[in-house]
Structure formats: C-alpha cells, structure tokens
Amino acid sequence: xxKIFSTFVLACAASAAMAQSTAIRFILAETxxxxxxxxxxxxxxxxxxxxxxxxxxxxxxxxxFGVGHALNPTGQSVSLRAGEVDVSASMKxxxxxxxxxxxxxxxxxxxxxxxxxxxxxxxxVTQKWLDDGMAYYDGSGNLVTFSxxxxxxxxxxxxxxxxxxxxxxxxxxxxxxxxxxxxxGGGKTLVPNxxxxxxxxxxxxxxxxxxxxxxxW
Amino acid sequence: MKQLQAQWPLLxxxxxxxxxxxxxxxxxxxxxxxxxxxxxxxxxxxxxxxPTPYTYAYDRSDxxxxxxxxxxxxxxxxxxxxxxxxxxxxxxxxxxxLGIPYIADGKSKALYSFPGGKLxxxxxxxxxxGRQLLDLPVTVLESTVPTKGVVxxxxxxxxxxxxxxxxxxxxxxxATAATLRGMTDxxxxxxxxxxxxxxxxxxxxxxxxxxxxxxxxLELQLEERDRRAFGTAQLDMEWRFYSGIDKDSLLFSISxxxxxxxxxxxxxxxxxxALQDAARQLMDxxxxxxxxxxxxxxxxxxxxxxxITLRPPAPPSFPDRRSMIPTLVKGVVTVEVKDxxxxxxxxxxxxYIMTNAHVVGxxxxxxxxxxxxxxxxxxxxKVNPDFDVALIKVAGNDLPALSMGDDEALQxxxxxxxxxxxxxxxxxxxxxxxxxxxxxxxxxRKFIQTDVSINPGNSGGPLIDAxxxxxxxxxxxxxxxxxxxxxxxxxxxxxxxMLNIEFTK
Numbered sequence: 001x002x003k004i005f006s007t008f009v010l011a012c013a014a015s016a017a018m019a020q021s022t023a024i025r026f027i028l029a030e031t032x033x034x035x036x037x038x039x040x041x042x043x044x045x046x047x048x049x050x051x052x053x054x055x056x057x058x059x060x061x062x063x064x065f066g067v068g069h070a071l072n073p074t075g076q077s078v079s080l081r082a083g084e085v086d087v088s089a090s091m092k093x094x095x096x097x098x099x100x101x102x103x104x105x106x107x108x109x110x111x112x113x114x115x116x117x118x119x120x121x122x123x124x125v126t127q128k129w130l131d132d133g134m135a136y137y138d139g140s141g142n143l144v145t146f147s148x149x150x151x152x153x154x155x156x157x158x159x160x161x162x163x164x165x166x167x168x169x170x171x172x173x174x175x176x177x178x179x180x181x182x183x184x185g186g187g188k189t190l191v192p193n194x195x196x197x198x199x200x201x202x203x204x205x206x207x208x209x210x211x212x213x214x215x216x217w
Numbered sequence: 218m219k220q221l222q223a224q225w226p227l228l229x230x231x232x233x234x235x236x237x238x239x240x241x242x243x244x245x246x247x248x249x250x251x252x253x254x255x256x257x258x259x260x261x262x263x264x265x266x267x268p269t270p271y272t273y274a275y276d277r278s279d280x281x282x283x284x285x286x287x288x289x290x291x292x293x294x295x296x297x298x299x300x301x302x303x304x305x306x307x308x309x310x311x312x313x314x315l316g317i318p319y320i321a322d323g324k325s326k327a328l329y330s331f332p333g334g335k336l337x338x339x340x341x342x343x344x345x346x347g348r349q350l351l352d353l354p355v356t357v358l359e360s361t362v363p364t365k366g367v368v369x370x371x372x373x374x375x376x377x378x379x380x381x382x383x384x385x386x387x388x389x390x391x392a393t394a395a396t397l398r399g400m401t402d403x404x405x406x407x408x409x410x411x412x413x414x415x416x417x418x419x420x421x422x423x424x425x426x427x428x429x430x431x432x433x434x435l436e437l438q439l440e441e442r443d444r445r446a447f448g449t450a451q452l453d454m455e456w457r458f459y460s461g462i463d464k465d466s467l468l469f470s471i472s473x474x475x476x477x478x479x480x481x482x483x484x485x486x487x488x489x490x491a492l493q494d495a496a497r498q499l500m501d502x503x504x505x506x507x508x509x510x511x512x513x514x515x516x517x518x519x520x521x522x523x524x525i526t527l528r529p530p531a532p533p534s535f536p537d538r539r540s541m542i543p544t545l546v547k548g549v550v551t552v553e554v555k556d557x558x559x560x561x562x563x564x565x566x567x568x569y570i571m572t573n574a575h576v577v578g579x580x581x582x583x584x585x586x587x588x589x590x591x592x593x594x595x596x597x598x599k600v601n602p603d604f605d606v607a608l609i610k611v612a613g614n615d616l617p618a619l620s621m622g623d624d625e626a627l628q629x630x631x632x633x634x635x636x637x638x639x640x641x642x643x644x645x646x647x648x649x650x651x652x653x654x655x656x657x658x659x660x661x662r663k664f665i666q667t668d669v670s671i672n673p674g675n676s677g678g679p680l681i682d683a684x685x686x687x688x689x690x691x692x693x694x695x696x697x698x699x700x701x702x703x704x705x706x707x708x709x710x711x712x713x714x715m716l717n718i719e720f721t722k
Contacts, residue, residue: 053319057316102312102313102316104311117312117313120315
C-alpha cells in the first residue's frame, strides 16, 4: 500500500470561517428619535459588547447616554402655553438607552460587510424643569405666577429592524448603523401645554442612527 | 384561522425553544456512502462503522469536517473529508428573531446538512509490492469529442465544449496533467512529453513504450448547488500504447468507459477529476503491468542490435605487478569526435573498441588516437544509448587489447584503476586509482560505484581490477558542491550484453 489516495469532498466552502470573537464597541455618536418633535436633537455616546458566534451571526448589547443635553447646564428652552400667553421655560431632557441587537452578515463578518438584524431596547426618557417658578403679566397687566411643569420620566421599549455597514480597520472596525422600529410606550403626552410641540409627546416610531468604533479579539 | 390565532403563542414558544434548525432542516444530516466495488468498510476517525453502502449520520454540532476512510483488502484506502454545509438561512432566521432560537440552534447538528444524499466513491486496487517502476511517457491528451455537440446537462443547462465544466479540454496540457495525476503512486513513472521534439523522442526511445490517451466521448449529468457540482461524468477513453522506437507503431490499445461520481466538486474540476479517475482505473487493468514490462524488455533487446561474435584477446602479459599498468595503457585509446573527445579501450586485437554512447553521440566515425602516438579512423559499429555503451571498429591486427574480467566477482573495497584521457587530449592515458564502493541499480540499470577519479574525457575508459582485467566502463560521476569520489561505471558484463557481443570460447 503506497499511499492513501485522498478524495477531498467539500460540501460548502463558504462556511469555512467559523471564527468566534468578542469585541468592545465605543459608540462615538448616536441619535434616537424619542419625541415627535424634535426629530433628532439628542447626542448620545456609549459602550457595548459584541459577540460573533460564527462568520455570520453576531449578537450585541450596548448602552448609550444622552451626553448632549447632560453637558448643557441651561437646558432647552421650551415654549409653553399658559392661559392666553406663551412663556418660555428651561427644561433638561435626559435619555438613557439600553440596546440588545442581532446582526446577520451578508458576507463573511471577518471583513467589511453589510448586516441586517433586529433589536430590542429599553429607553428611559426624562424631563427636568429647571426654573423654580415663573411670573408673567396677563392681558390686564396683572402679575400672575405660573408653576413649572412637574419633572417626568417614561420607559420606552423599541423593537424593530437594524442594519449597518461594518468595515474592518487596523485592529478594529467602524460600524455605521441605523434602526427602525416600533416604540412600545411611545405616543404619550408628557407636556400637555407645550406650545410648539417640542418635547411634548414621545414617538411611537423608533429611529436610530449611529457610528461606533470597535476593537475585537 | 381562529384556532391558529389561539395557538400562535404556543408555536412561537416552540420555535424559540427548539430553534429554527430542527424545524427547517431536519433529516438532512446523513449521507449514503457507496463504494465501487461495494463491500468496503467505512471508518470514521479510525473506528469501523460497517460495510458499504453505509448511511453515515452527521452527529456533530460544530460543523467541523469528518474524516472518513474506506478500507478494503487489496485496495487503496480512500480518505474522505466530509464537510457539511451550514444552513445560513437558519442563522438569518435566528437573527431576525432576536437571536433567541440560536440558543438551541447553536448546539444543534440540524444547523448543518449534506447537499447530496448519495456519495459514491471509486476504489482502486493497491499496487502489488515488488513491481519495478516503469518509465511511461504520456503525450498530450487528444480528443475526438465534437466541438459543437451537447455532451450533457447541468440542471437545465446544456453542456458543450464552451461550458466551464469542460474548460480543461480547451487547455489539453491541463487535461493531460490530470491523467498524469491519476497514475501517481502506481507502477508507472508517468510524465508528459511532446512528440516530434528531440527531447520527447529521446524520452520515448528510452522508455520504449509511449501512452497516447484519446478522449473519444463523454457524457456529463450534473446538478449545480451552491456552486458545487453533483452527478456523474462518464468518459470513453482509448488508451493507445505506441512504440517509443518506431514512432507510429501502435503496440496495443485499451478502450475503457469509466464513470466518475461527482460530489461537491467545483464545476471546473469535474473533467480533470474524471480524467484522473479514468487514468487510475487504467492502472488497475489486469495484465497491463506485464504487457508494458514485456514490451519494454523487448525494446531493450532491440537496442542491443544484431549479435556480434568476437575472438577474445590473449590476456596481456606482464612479468610483475609493477609493469601491469604500463602494459595496459597501450590498450586504452582517445576517441575524438567533432564535439569533443572521450576514452575507449580495445577489446579485440583486430580493432574493436568499446566506449560510451555519449562519447560518440550521433557520429558515424571517430578518430582513434593510440598511446603509441598513431591515429586511426574508426567506424561506429553499434550504439546502445539506453546503457550508454558503443562499439567502434578500426582496421588493424595484433593491437594491444585488454582482457575482460568478472564484474560479478568484484568485492566491495577491491582496488580499481581507471585509464583515460581526462579534460585534454594532452593528458591521454592518465591513470587513477580507487576502490569499488558499491554495486548500484539506477533506473533499472546496474552500475559499479567507485571513488576512482572520473573526469570529463575519462568516459568510455576501462575500469580495471587488481588483476589487470576490465570490469567496467567509466561512465559518469556525481558532480555537485561538496560531493567527491562518487563515480559510476557500466559493468563489463552488462556492456557486452547490451551491445550483444559474444566472445568465442
């Protein structure tokens, strides 16, 4: 017997890469649609972790925080309707977003690829009114005091589709992504007398855009 | 509908808990391994599973390759690397269901499947031990398959010579290489030659038998899945064995129809794989080894030419050992041809001179310079390039011929002398001394190995034993950096036999 005659039968070459890897992602910029108006005015940053189970499927979890509003001490100016007069009040919106997502890579996820998947989130929306009390003159010239709206918070549970483009960089990756879904708990009025509708009502439509940098091992 | 609506939470729970794979891909994890001829034993990771046909069920959940092997007494074992295909649609479904079914799918063997239900394997006979490797030049594959005809189907696609599956036929060298691969590790040393070139013709002449494969017809019945081909490729081959000496003389031919089971091969490889299989099946042909051996032996006998009967010379007389070499050098000559010179020695007193075939080359005549200073015109009587010996005749009588010794009796370490004209004709009849280092067989030819200095120009000179008798013809040495003292000579008995020289008693 000189040598084993070898026949190599490959049923599928495409499934050769079975790399399992874990990555930490830094969310450099992310914005969510949580209110009917404005559409996107929150700037969030955060961190997350991704786990690839094979060359196609990745699951991830991340948390992001609305740093844009947090770093603004004077808050947002919101126009309120008080009786027959418009008043302006300062309000500091807050947003904390927890996000679980899946990715199915349309190519080998070891390289640059487009992915599609789903997400399930939990968002904590808060509004903290900064002015203790306000006063205004009514049409008759009388000084009338006006109490600030109460601080409010709401939980939203967004669920939907998520897709993105992930490109390999030296030692890491960049991820540009977007998500679209339904926001359970959305559509609730938080500030009934908001004059221009800004920050008045949460949105039932969940939209997210983001950019992250990741390092994997 | 209402019932379905009522049960959807149950269905969803079942899907999420059992995974998508078991619902979408169940029952595709086995493959039936069939051997031709049947009855081989299938092994997995070295453990015997059972005789073929055997239904092998994939039982791993990591999608890794399985090493199977078909073993059967008297046949070459066949190693099979089976890699199942992962069903990516299941992963997609998992991703779209928030990854929850992957909890079950990630551990499920049902995530993988084999694309074909039956895996047929051709098994080849093991080469019996003790067979000599036969030199077999193979010419470029010829084909009489019509260039415009349909030769099969891949699914609904008609296949003709423009199809990717038959691309190798457009590049005959590639197709020929496939046939050569099929003959690897058998009893032939097959290599491609180009006929009607000096090198190709010389290779053919040396081998005596040349294989000229002809593809007469083929039929492919294939399906393509995931850019892999499945099905069968039938080839009609005519394996024509021609004489390497008389170029267009057909010795015999074997017509053979073979079927190659295609399983998961890249479509472009189908024809090459089928040709490789056909060539390997040819090697299993009963009696082929004996036929080629016999024809080769007959060819070698033909190279010897007509028998020449010569009168043996009287042994040269020398009173003592000291005068032995000075006496013998008189029987050694310088052979000059237009391309250079070599050495030779008189084997009869009437002017027959033995030398190397590579010394005379294609020359019909040679100038023979004797030690005594005179020169004679010699006629090349016979050349046997297979064994690198030649015979030259000069006119003369009472020439100082050397007597032939017994190379068979030569012992390891015994003293040997070489006499010849190395490098320059001015160095005629130079004598060097060494020992017999071994008896070797190279490509079926016997040689005496010696550390006697053999330099260019020495070729054709005699190797002489301690009794002053010729035991060999100095032929070649190994020339490489760091190599010293490895020279070879043709044993005198072989040289005489291959020139068909008979000495009268």
